[in-house]
Amino acid sequence: MNIKEKRIDHTMIIKPFDCGDEDLNEFLLEKSNNYQMELLATTFVFEDEIKTLAYYSIFNDSLKIENISFSSKNALKNFIRRLVPHPKRHLKHYPAIKIGRLAISKQAQKSGLGRKIMDTIIDYAIKQNERCACKFILVDAYKDALGFYEKMQFEYFSENDLNDETRQMYLDITPLINAQRAN
Ligand SMILES: CC(C)(COP(=O)(O)OP(=O)(O)OC[C@H]1O[C@@H](n2cnc3c(N)ncnc32)[C@H](O)[C@@H]1OP(=O)(O)O)[C@@H](O)C(=O)NCCC(=O)NCCS
8 A cells, every 4th residue: 555644734634534433533624733733642644635544643641550450459560570571660650652543534444554554653663762762552442443453462451441432552662672673
């Protein structure tokens, strides 16, 4: 697929978009520009001549341990021990990038665009580490999209949000950076 992403700005007219979810449509068409102007979220679109095919919005964030509902203190300890094997276990916040929104138009779904976007975000997170540390990519994933994020190797923090409309998921960048260091 050879379409290029474009970062939105206030001069740009955003082309029609429908991913089947009203909130996600509304964000792109009515709110993304304000978020961009106020430096709250950066939005990128993929489009053809007449319509938007996909978009995503990202921003800097941190993983706040106190906001994650682990099933027990042991589960929390194990989580931190696994992710941060070196002696920084007292940290309560970890640097991250958050996928605020990600949506593919109904016509373009299941054609590999979601994966292409995820690869772009991961590449960006890896490169960002050259200047500013970033350990995780975070997302509050919609129930219907959980399978997609699982395919993209995202993991769940806990089972406590199993029945919620969205679930907190993360991708740890560290193994990807270590693999690059080894080459
Ligand atoms: C979920 C979404 C982002 C996935 O993007 P996509 O372009 O359709 O996905 P891709 O074609 O890149 O699929 C990549 C892989 O994930 C799988 N996949 C895609 N959507 C999936 C889903 N909802 N459930 C399970 N697996 C899914 C594909 O089958 C494919 O697997 P494969 O590589 O083994 O063939 C897109 O369908 C979408 O925007 N849906 C509506 C809005 C939404 O739910 N956004 C997410 C908000 S958190």
